[in-house]
Amino acid sequence: MLSVQLHHQTGGGVFFLLPPCYRSHSQQSSTPGAVFSPDMIGEAVADRTIELLRLTNSGTQCWQDWLLFADIFFFLMKSGCIDFLDFVDKLASRVANSDQQILRSNHVTWLLAQIIRIEIVMNTLSSDPRKVETTRKIISFHKEDKSLDANNVGPQSILLDFISSSQTLRIWSFNTSIREHLNSDQLQKGKQIDEWWKQVSKASGERMIDFMNLDERATGMFWVLSFTMAQPACEAVMNWFTSAGMADLIQGPNMQPNERIMMMRETYPLSMTLLSGLSINLCLKLAFQLEETIFLGQTLTQRSPSILSKSGVSLLLLEILNYRLLPLYSFVYPNVVFRYHGKSKALMYDVTKIISMIKGKRGEHRLFRLAENLCMNLILSLKDFFFVKKELKGPTEFTETLNRITIISLAITIKTRGIAEKS
Structure with missing residues (x-):
């Protein structure tokens, strides 16, 4: 089911079809592959929202699930993969047709508040002919809890x-x-x-x-x-x-009270x-x-122009990227900078330059492994096609391990997106 796919994907492993109103002229022709229409995505997101509401109402602690889902929802909306008006209609219909009082908290309002500053959403709520009707439906999701102990x-x-x-x-x-x-x-x-x-x-x-x-x-x-x-x-x-x-x-020892x-x-x-x-x-x-x-x-x-020539500084920078920044983005809002602004690929190429310079050098084993590990994480997070430089009869600028990871990543990309756009 697409709703299951959305629950596990972070937006890069499948090819989404943008609604016509958000699509540029270069995207008018369809691309073969695993194509999910805006209607399918809207259905899946609405289904997942209702599923999380039911889990919340049952007493299950699922705040982390809401956080992960909000990140995916934000990405899909910002990318124009969801028709905002259609999604609000779908969600309002599901809430109205629910066999129980499903809106017991403001989780839906919190979810929509995450995307309220996205340009697509603001334009819709300020200029679309259906803005009043849509606003009423959004406000209908509000749940005022009078029983809270302040x-x-x-x-x-x-x-x-x-x-x-x-x-x-x-x-x-x-x-x-x-x-x-x-x-x-x-x-x-x-x-x-x-x-x-x-x-x-x-x-x-x-x-x-x-x-x-x-x-x-x-x-x-x-x-x-x-x-x-x-x-x-x-x-x-x-x-x-x-x-x-x-x-x-603070008051130190042997000091007057004042x-x-x-x-x-x-x-x-x-x-x-x-x-x-x-x-x-x-x-x-x-x-x-x-x-x-x-x-x-x-x-x-x-x-300090010569600072990066010192191995200790390079090690520190790679350790920060590997063990602090990337895990932070993955835990709070997955790849919040790299995915939304397309910086993974550029960073990957920069790291491969480091690998090329130190490959085969003696005494650089730790720096080499850190750079290789960072490059592996970036390749697996890309879920996109990229070019690898290769000499006429020589090896690529990647290591053997990175070549194998690249083949796996390429296979996943072809399986989920098709090869028409790069064939």
């Missing part, structure tokens, strides 16, 4: 409780005709988020937010902020990443739990900011 809720509960207000106010910002559909609770929750952020900003002053000591309520509120005001949230996280440490005033000494407390990487609840839109902003901070203008080589 003093005993976790981050997920806070996020799901506030997300309907966040989404509705976002739609209102580019479609003022929905003002009549806003209720006082949603407006009040919007004000609560603004007030909370003002208090946090005022309390921290010139200091940054201490992400290591956020309680559950503050974590949930920051998750909501990532949907409503992504830029301030992004700046707060970047301040944490780039800070030298947190300044603390005396304090200032100490710098080292900042630590943000927890995966905190990162997992941030909006995909914020994660994209963070990825761009981090990339610019680390690599823009080749700051590292400008400051």
